[in-house]
Amino acid sequence: MKKDEFLIEFSKIIKVPVDQITENEALGTTPSWDSFAQVEILILLEKEFEIEIDENTMNWYISLNRILKLVN
Amino acid sequence: MNKETSDIVDRIIYHAHNRPDKIAFGNFSYRQIAKKMCSLSLAINGLRVLVACENREESYIGMLASLHAGATYAPVDVNAPESRLNRILDKFKPTDIIVGLKDQDRFETVHRVGGECRISRQVVSDLPAYVIFTSGSTGEPKGVVISRKALNQFLRWSASDLGISHNSRVSQHPNVAFDLSVLDIYTGLYNGAQIFPIQSNLDKMFPGRCIQRNKLTHWISVPSVVDLIAKDVSIKHNDFSTLEKMIFCGEPLLPRHLEYIYNLNEKLIVVNTYGPTEATVCMTKLELTSKDWQSKINGSVALGDAIPGMEIELKDGRDNSEGEIVISGGQIAEGYWLQPELTNKLFVDNKYHTGDWAGIVDGEMYFKSRIDRQVKIQGNRVELGDIEQCIYDLTKKATACIKHQDRIIAYIEGSEINQTELLNKISENTVEYMRPYKIICLNDLPRNMNDKIDYNSLAALAEEAV
Incomplete structure (x- = not known):
């Protein structure tokens, strides 16, 4: 999955239009990035980038900035 | 041991003698938790015990130790805002505070969960078993006082009617400060089952994977957790093959929850229950299967019938088909902690007025709304x-x-x-x-x-x- 494709999926999950997404989006900061959205984001990362969902990854992938390092 | 007369503490001691090495939770066997319970019980000096442990397993031992000592405990969520904890401390005025390893610096004069000693008989006591502080409509903590008699009556029902045995593997999802936890912790331990605290972020956010990994046989939670499980698209048909029962309480169970559950596993039995904290966890029960659940829906799932020793009636409706749910029986709370006026207002003639409005459709009772959600337009x-x-x-x-x-x-x-x-x-x-x-x-x-x-x-x- 390329960055553009990821951002489209990400945008649907956090309910922010793609053109309004910034690298500052984060769990607890972006209003609609709640625990439900976090589950969907982690599952997307698991499926597309084969991350293993565990306590470490859950605590790490909590901002778009960090996620984009995986995507790029 | 006579199951009819024994309480949760007696049952822990019974299992410690009869299945000493059986794991109760975490790495602790029944013999170990009995010894820890008795050791901590000896340290309790007064009548009111605040259980303030972040770790669930330490909380369980703290609550059992309080019961063993004949005291009354109040469990709190140590992650709640400081202002709420302080208000509970002000109201409850604990004589003893039980903390875990992580929490000892937060409170003064504390007892730590940890030591073990010889297993001993519990102190005979007429004091209430516990006080659960709920939010109340104003957000001000309101302490619901549950007697030992009410707790014992509830456990006699839950231990015999929910299919939990010493072979069961039972989830422990709700925070110990929420009274639904009384159902999974005590029913599981009463019957010698193994209980699995859901306390890591991973398990809280991916409960479906927790069910699979731990091969759980019984899941107990509020219904909205099913929405979270459903977000995890990796959970597939038959993934919950070990699960026998899902038991829900605390919120209306909705058709979408049952659709999802029965798409995963059509053999599951779902139990819907209803009851306010003032009724000792719950006081109705309805069992559903994949074949009959659709006949028990009217917006949400029917509440079911009152469990033994409890009664439910509808009052003040236009006719017999609707009204406020009024409940009575041995599980009713003693009242609110140090709030006699509120107690007298809501507990009338040994009946508790729930403030929940319900209707009867085709012989089944359905929750409709809170009374304070009825308005005149x-x-x-x-x-x-x-x-x-x-x-x-x-x-x-x-x-x-x-x-x-x-x-x-x-x-x-x-x-x-x-x-x-x-x-x-x-x-x-x-x-x-x-x-x-x-x-x-x-x-x-x-x-x-x-x-x-x-x-x-x-x-x-x-x-x-x-």
């Missing part, structure tokens, strides 16, 4: 929950309605709403005085610390919006 009684249900049916989005200046305002979670189209559809489904004057879309509906809609915040928003 142009002289007509309107249940705001009915309008919320109507909007939810049309949009599938979370909705909350309030009355503001004799008009209804609807808040919808999300932004992609064609308001004109929606108002037209609402008009087709409701009478005129029920139609919202205004629809406001919010990214997220405001919620309180129990994840319930915060109607006070919505009322404040209405002041600005109208």
